[in-house]
Amino acid sequence: MKQRIEKLRCQSLDAIPHISLERAEILTDFYKSGQIEKVSTPVGRAMAFEYLLKNKALCINDGELIVGERGPEPKATPTYPEICTHTIKDFDILDSREKISFKVSAKVRSSQQENIIPVWSGCSIRDRILSSVDDEWKEAYSAGIFTEFQEQRAPGHTVLDDKIYHKGFLDFKKEIEDSLQTLDYFNDSEALSKKEQLTAMSICCDALIAFASRYADKLAGLAEAETNSIRKAELENMAAICRKVPAHKPDTFWEALQYYWFVHLGVITELNTWDSFNPGRLDRHLYPFYKKDIADGVLTNEQAREILQSFWIKFNNQPAPPKVGVTAQESNTYTDFCLINIGGVTETGEDASNEMTYMIMDTIEEMRLLQPSSMVQISKKNPDRMVKRALEIIKTGYGQPSLFNTDALIPEMIRQGKSIIDARNGGASGCVETGAFGKESYILTGYFNIPKVLEITLHNGVDPRTGKQIGVQTGDPAEFSSFDELYDAFDKQLIYFLDIKIKGNRIIERLWAEILPAPFMSLLIDDCIATGKDYNNGGARYNSSYIQGVGMGTITDSLTAIKYHIFDKKTLSMPEYLDALKNNFKGFDGFFKQLRDGTPKYGNDNDYADDVLRRVFESYFSAIDGRPNTKGGHHRINLLPTTCHVYFGSVCGATPDGRECGAPLSEGISPVQGADRHGPTAVLKSAAKIDHLRTGGTLLNQKLTPELLGNSDGIEKVMHLIRSYFKMDGHHIQFNVVTAETLRKAQHEPEKHRDLIVRVAGYSDYFVDLGIDLQNEIINRTEHGNC
């Protein structure tokens, strides 16, 4: 790594995340100017976007090759008061909380109090959501049955395809103009709203082009003042690049990356979209530029690496927007989930890996940054060399890249009705979510606490934590004479709560569509321009709404334990069992031991437990999949937790599998921590009993000792392990390669282990930034060794 990149990297690592009110203040100025009241909602939002880009401070860091920051400087993190207006108390919490804190200066605090709160309080979309949903929704939300993604952050969950590498924003403007020309004001009842939407998109095109020229001017100024002739030439070149892109299509590697970065900044400035946004299949996108530049002699391999490294640092400079309350608990991290995809197949289904695949892997390894996240798509068509290279990076214990099965991603998308071409051009984003890049809005709507539903079933609809009747009365469990009766009651409760969630989703979707359209992001996603519809209003070619199931391991082991001990072995009666749960197993030592050591559990390739898993999967799937959303698409399921299994565990009493009150639930589709006793092959076999192809993503974490990947033979065997799991249609697997001993040391001496990055659940994070429960949980996850 060159010295200047090392310097930029250190600057990024050392910068302290802090709240910047720049965006909030500029936006508020604009709203106060009264202009917004004179125009339609989408046009008003586009004008606000334009005003933001015109007035925000520019930032060019010393020596960097890709320019543009979301805030006035690295890690200056904006707020989005139109979405969530932070109270001063929220700021106090953000400033002082031990983990994932954001420094809030006195000046920021007073400006929030004087300028922001008076304008936005009560008017944010968060306020509107909370006043629009039903009482049942609020009860279930407070009980911790589900969370709500769009309550503090905008619907995002989309990734860019290759369109920006073929078209400039002037071309997009032309397309918008063509679409405007074809509007049928005589027969199309929506023509007028389409006109407003398209006009808004056009304004956004101008806004981004103007933003890039501001950077061009600044770069030209810096070039003029620069005395070092090499840097001077570089700055001049960068100024020329910023005059060319995004207005025109890029022709070089450097232009392509700078173009993407402007687009990225546009998306994350317009709204605080979840899973911020990312370039998707970066090796595929960049390779043609790289190849041409090298052939033309305008780029060296070394220069390409440096530009790529500079690009990488830009992501790390943008922490995820600050979150508070339940939203902070469900996703407690600075990571903004920009999951760059490499590998996989081409549009025509051939091996897509190329020289850029390896250069990107080198960059991941060398930069060792929290952001961007990275993943490798592995198809049966990709060479072993690619998988082994990924494992060599994973072996260093940094939790990246994660590994995905292209041969599962594609059929998942095809089952949902996507074309095979769109499916091959897609991948996974966020943690593990499947999507058709550049063409789909695949919104995660919230996590769903499946074990909590069992707890409520075992109390006939009452939440034992509060004593409130929040579910339906499905009968006194002591009266159930068979496991099937109990299961039916659980199934009824599950449907009841999922209905509440789905109804809430529809309400919330409408609010976003009507109040906060996203004209800038819309112009990037097909077919918003063609249909004249907003991304938040069904403009994308595909529109999916996800409800992410959490606690598959815990629910499987809990139902299995009830089946085994109450109905099959008759170890004890239901009232006795409930008594054990109520007492958190105190006074039930013998039974507790039996639960731990003498009860079938998921993760051991044992069908007694795994059949229960299959049954729960079917219930969850059929309660959700295929139910329409309000955007012409459907609800789908995926199984991932981010950090929500910790929050969900904290609202659950002791569960029948022997999990103690308040302890985290199992994460993703991983077995309950410590329940898998037969090694990784048994875990993979069990996990493959989930029908991955009917999901939009599952998350499996495995811990391996570093010794296992110590030599080429070990790497080869782990590669076979992965390929076998993928043959069984497994969607994703990730490895944490770090010893439990190292983690314990880091827990005791955090200051010495600030750089220790571990896999959490679908993303990586600094170990010392994790809450104590999550730290312990990661330590406890079974460490699979070799012989």
Place this chain on the structure above:
Amino acid sequence: MQGIIFDIKKFAIHDGPGIRTTIFFKGCPLSCQWCHNPESRNPQIETICVKNNSDETHASAISEIFGEKVSAQYIIEEIVKDRIFYEESGGGATFSGGEPLLQIDFLLELLQLCKKQGIHTAVDTSGFVPFEQLETIIDYTELFLYDLKLIDDSVHKNYVGASNQLILENFRKLVKRHDNVIPRIPLIPGITDTDEALSAIITFLESTKCVTKVSLLPYNKLVEDKLDRFHIDNKIGRLQKQDDQKIIDIERMFSACGFHVSVGG
């Protein structure tokens, strides 16, 4: 048929090619001083009082049962469960122990069941059995992992508790009848890893004219801990693990004589 085993290990990656499931048979005719499976020696199910290592604060002891009587059907079902991993990696099932040939009928049935299922088989043997028994399984065993410890019989007797005559003789006969026999040499510091001991092995292997591969097993400190836990008198003492250079030197010694060497299984 039923047999007595003491463990089934999945994702075994040091007992033959690919990802394997290793079945550990109980009962062994030898008593190697460095044996790191002391629970494998007694052919019967037994209760052993072992130190409880999970309790770091006080040295407590708990009784544990070692060995389990299981049917061949049960074992084959467990083996077949990981078929997809074997097929992907070129792995299979390995029968180890203890000495699997001590339960020859049970072993034969398992090997035949594997063959019927198309699963690759390896047998890890000490060779200290009548040759007729090895002969019985030749057609059903795709790979023999054959432990060769020491050529000097007096030293062998001292550390292993029996003469090596039968072992060496069986080895010579076996390699003439089976083309996939890999000698496995445990490298016990100062005992089997000396130049003298290893040269003797090389001379012996060269004399058979049939062996092309050898597998070296570097010393594993685990044994000391295990002997301690099992309250077994540690006769070999606390040995120093070979350093990487020493292993490379030994590897070179064999490869210089034309052998393909693998380290660690």
